[in-house]
Amino acid sequence: MSNVEDNQKIGTIVGGALSSGLEVRLDSDYSVENLYVGDGITIEGREKRYFGIISDMMLQSSDSSIRSLPPNSSDFFVTSILSGTSAFTILKISLQLAVSLDTNIDEFDKLSLDNISFGPATTLPPHFSPVYRATSKDYTEIFGSEDENHGWIGTPKGRDAEVKINLDLEQLIKRSNGVFGKTGTGKTFLTRVLLSEIIKKDLGVNLIFDMHRDYSDSVNDESGKKINSLKQIFPSKVEVMSLGKSLNKGQVRPDAEIMVSYNDLEVQDIEILSETLNLTSAGLLAAHALDRTYGDKWLGLFLNMEPSEDKENPNSLSAAAERTGQLYTVLHTLWRRLEILKKFEFLQQNPAEESIKRIFTSLERGKHVILDFGTHQSNETAYILVTSLITRRIYERWAEQDNQLVIAIEEAHKFLNSEVASQTIFGTIAREMRKWKVTLLVVDQRPSGIDAEVLSQLGTKFIHQLEDNRDIDSILAGSSRDLRSVVSTLAPKQQALVIGHSLPMPVVIDVRSNDTLANFINPDKTPNEITNIERDNDDLFGEKK
Template sequence: MRRKRLGVVTDGAFNAGLTVRLDPGVSTESLRIGDFVIVEGEEYLYFSAITDLELRATDARVQADPPPDDAAFLREVLQGTATYATVQVKPYLMMRRVSPAEPLAAAEAALVGEEGPRPVKTIPMHFAVLCEAREEDFAAVFGAEDEAHFAVGTPLTQDIPICLDLRRFVERSNGIFGQSGTGKSFLARLLLAGIIAKGLASNLIFDMHNEYAYSVQREGGGWAKGLREIFGPSSVLVYSLDERASRQEGRAVDGVLRLGLNQIEAEDVLLLGEELDLTSTAQATAGLLQDRYGEDWLRALLEMDAEAIQAFCAETNAHPGATEALQRKLKEVARRPYIQPQAAFDQVDEMLHVLEGGKHVILQFGRHQRLLDYMLVANVITRRIMRQYEAKWNRYLETRREEDKPRQLMITIEEAHKFLNPAAARQTVFGTIAREMRKFNVTLMVIDQRPSGIDTEVLSQIGTRVTGKMTEERDIEAVLTGVGNRPFLRGALESLDTRQQVLLMGHAVPMPIVVQTRNYDEAFYQAVAGGGRRPGRPEDLAGKLEELFG
């Protein structure tokens, strides 16, 4: 079956893209910015995206004096002759055409072997044909559901699954971005469910608003299941900061977490500087205290009277006013219900053991939903896990035994700009993970509505970006940091609907594409609980490959 023809190439340049004149009868209203299309060259197929639509006329008189509404026949005569439409097309990948007469083995090699899609190096000649992509074309580029590929949605105008390569997704840090109300949390749950179903990484999820483990109410009514309810307690464990949460019927937790003053380091104070309204001098004082008292620095500070503060400042050249201010502010931290004077890392190490065993951990914050709580606890726990992972990786390098290799771990955080702003990213554990920890098998999934607040160096390390609608100029610029063909991607972001439409780009997809995301419903729960395969789409690969690249 041949592809549906849309038009022919009439102009173009390698950097600017191709201009295609649409055939008569092909309406611009049937196309969308970001649509995946195929240009059939003489030697190559060009996997491309529509970047712009334009209406044109060959005679200026038609523009100056268009036919009236009741002149239907005249309008029909002019369409395709005196008036026509063009689309701008950007090729991203190319693949040598395979004759239908060649054996199936050759066609299959073209699909998955060295002759598969590669970055575009040239452009087709005039009059190359633009066609609508078929399901086989999507599979050739984005893959079909298997042990690594996961269907995240469909093109805006076709019911064909678009897959994300989750193995590539988890091996680098990635981001989910979008303005408020674009469904970032539901999208995160969808992706996390895919990763759990495929078994490609363990997940540590810092659940600030208690919406990942158990059911939450949808905006339009009804309830959406949490990850614990989909995969069960044997796969997903839930911990909480809130002891009350452990007593809620139907929302069991596997442990209540407590932190000790001895577990809080000066680095945590740097991260909390904005939340506690600390001056830079007060933040520097925390470092001096830690140098002097070690892990008991915070308890020592809280127990100091005026005389002890003066003695400490005389010994270290710290500023007495800054030290007193730091003491006042950190008393607020010490009063948090989950903080106790001394604590071991037993519970955190238990979480790490669970993660190493291939399971997944959700830490709920219960009533403690201030940013102060979220940032402090996430930083303390993640720092401990990062140090353990680094030690395990170094052990693996020594032994080179596969059983010593740490399991891939992805850590999910919300309000990422609070952890990864330019000041914090250079001094805290999350900035280190984003920049360096990929080599130790630890990555981040950051969720944020204000990517402009994230350090640009960190943004440049984000491998895959899943982005909903954005209209704020600074946030759009931030999301597109380090990305080519920005005008097209900018237009695609601005044209998205506020719900269930995202732009996929980066390491886990071969080329950018706009998709309508899958519904997070009973059909989805059943599909992922059964291993993540999309129901109702049996693939007859042998039958389709023979007709794929004619």
């Protein structure tokens, strides 16, 4: 856009505060319709240059009669006189960064990147400081260029494809992160981009629990274009494992079938199913009593008991009640609600192979593992149970590993709500952050359902459109209040506000797509390398038409 790249002045600082945002009076010759909430701006102070984002726009007037008796909109002469004088636009700016100007150089644009030291904006530009819309050079100075540690995730909202936002992936994977947004906003697509960048740059290994088969097999987007799976894009780096028998349909053949032993399940794996299976607190206490009495085999033995009050039958629930000191009615209710687990063919008494060891070995070798839930896709009980079990067992073994492990889970509020977060392995990982080189990538449509402490520990948040005020309040807790209006103006699809430690300042992005392929290719690449990049990019984002 020409009005971006020529560094045209758009307004002047007229007031505001560091806590609530600055106020900018828009120049009369600059159209407010060329700006967006979330747009990047720069401010030239006397000693510093400032960077921020537009958090709101307001139409104001200095003459009260304009409100009660506005001019006829068809009278161009009158409206043009009033516009910019009695009637004007005020921009609210959320100030983010500041950089000291080199007083020996007249023009900031002559500074090299090596001379720039960014920091949080802890002071204000003086009154009447000129304000500019951020240029592509400004974005490059702030977000850097793509390299072995930085990955391109999109372009600033409303900008041309040449303007790129690069994420510090090395910093990203050191802490747990979250992708949030209501259904249909593009959470899964952005998650694919993040996972793909981690895989491509070999910065760690991913363990992906694929509830809906969004990552393990090819899918079609809303326009009908085929998007290949991570396995098809990176066949030598990714392994797909199917929970139980794999589905016959699909283009990706699983590398292994995962079976789970009843002996692997602990009471905490059952506790996390409390909401899903409507388990009572008395039932969970009974489960602990069964575990103490029967040991590791308690669940398999319990589910094979007969629901009988015959105390003489050693395999009856009544006999178990006697041994554990629990009420028969409590055991019987627990048995009925856990009976659904017997329908899962992947749960076995003595599996032929220790599947969790198989997953661990692949991760240890640097392979990225996708667990495809196959015939159990969209089965909430199976997803919660298996994801909890495998995560706990892998976490226990990962302490001696040097490689960073990122565990991606969907429906995160099921694992991290305030009732269970303190008791589950996921709450432990989120709170301990990078202690054991294991972090989470949580994907969810209901951030208000996640424990507030866990949300506060997330390093970077990718926020798509949200409508529920509770969700917006939860996800922005601890952030600038100005960002609330930014979230409310996000597009319904493929647009997100990104905030957190893996980038210098908040930014609204249009998520990267294959339409920006020209920027993805390094001009130093050979023709063969460019062809391979084009093919990989088409695989990931669908072929360009």
